[in-house]
Amino acid sequence: MKMDAVKHQGIKDENAASVDSADLVGQAAGDSGRTVQRYIRLTCLIPELLKLLDEGKINFTVGVSLTYLSETEQIWVKDCIVSGASSVTGSMATKLKQYSDEGNLTELAVQLILNEKKTETGKVTLTEKKIRKYFPKEYNREQIEQVIYELLDNWKKSQ
Structure with a gap:
C-alpha cells in the first residue's frame, strides 16, 4: 500500500535521479527494492x-x-x-x-x-587426531594421505 501511495504522488522532480518506488519503500524499511517486489509477489x-x-x-x-x-x-x-x-x-x-x-x-x-x-553426496571426514594412531610419529600429513589413498586403491582393485 505504501508503494502504491509513493507511485501515485503525482510529483516528479526533474532534477532528481530516477528512483524506483520499490527502492524508496525498501530503503524506508531497511530492505532492497527487489525484496519489496518479492513481498508484493507473495500476494499471489x-x-x-x-x-x-x-x-x-x-x-x-x-x-x-x-x-x-x-x-x-x-x-x-x-x-x-x-x-x-x-x-x-x-x-x-x-x-x-x-x-x-x-x-x-x-x-x-x-x-x-x-x-x-x-x-x-555426503562428505567423509577423517580427523588427523583419529587416524594419527595408525601411523608413525614422523609421518607428515602428506605421507598419511598418500598411504590412505594407496590403501583405498588396493581395496578397490580387490573388490
Missing part, C-alpha cells in the same frame, strides 16, 4: 501456502517461486506438503515452475517432485 500465493510460509514450512524465496504456479497447482503443492512431504527446496520449486511453464505439471508430477529423495 493461496492463503494456505502463505500460512505455511508464515509458519516457516516454506522459505521466502521458495514462496516467491511458487507464486508463478496456477491456483490449482498451488493447491496440489499445499496438499503434498500437508500430507507429509519434506519441505520444498529451491530446486524443487524451480522444477515445479519449469513443468508448469511447459504445461506438464500434473498432480502426480507435483507428488513425484516433492517426494524425490536427495542423492546422498
Whole structure:
C-alpha cells in the first residue's frame, strides 16, 4: 500500500535521479527494492501456502517461486506438503515452475517432485587426531594421505 501511495504522488522532480518506488519503500524499511517486489509477489500465493510460509514450512524465496504456479497447482503443492512431504527446496520449486511453464505439471508430477529423495553426496571426514594412531610419529600429513589413498586403491582393485 505504501508503494502504491509513493507511485501515485503525482510529483516528479526533474532534477532528481530516477528512483524506483520499490527502492524508496525498501530503503524506508531497511530492505532492497527487489525484496519489496518479492513481498508484493507473495500476494499471489493461496492463503494456505502463505500460512505455511508464515509458519516457516516454506522459505521466502521458495514462496516467491511458487507464486508463478496456477491456483490449482498451488493447491496440489499445499496438499503434498500437508500430507507429509519434506519441505520444498529451491530446486524443487524451480522444477515445479519449469513443468508448469511447459504445461506438464500434473498432480502426480507435483507428488513425484516433492517426494524425490536427495542423492546422498555426503562428505567423509577423517580427523588427523583419529587416524594419527595408525601411523608413525614422523609421518607428515602428506605421507598419511598418500598411504590412505594407496590403501583405498588396493581395496578397490580387490573388490
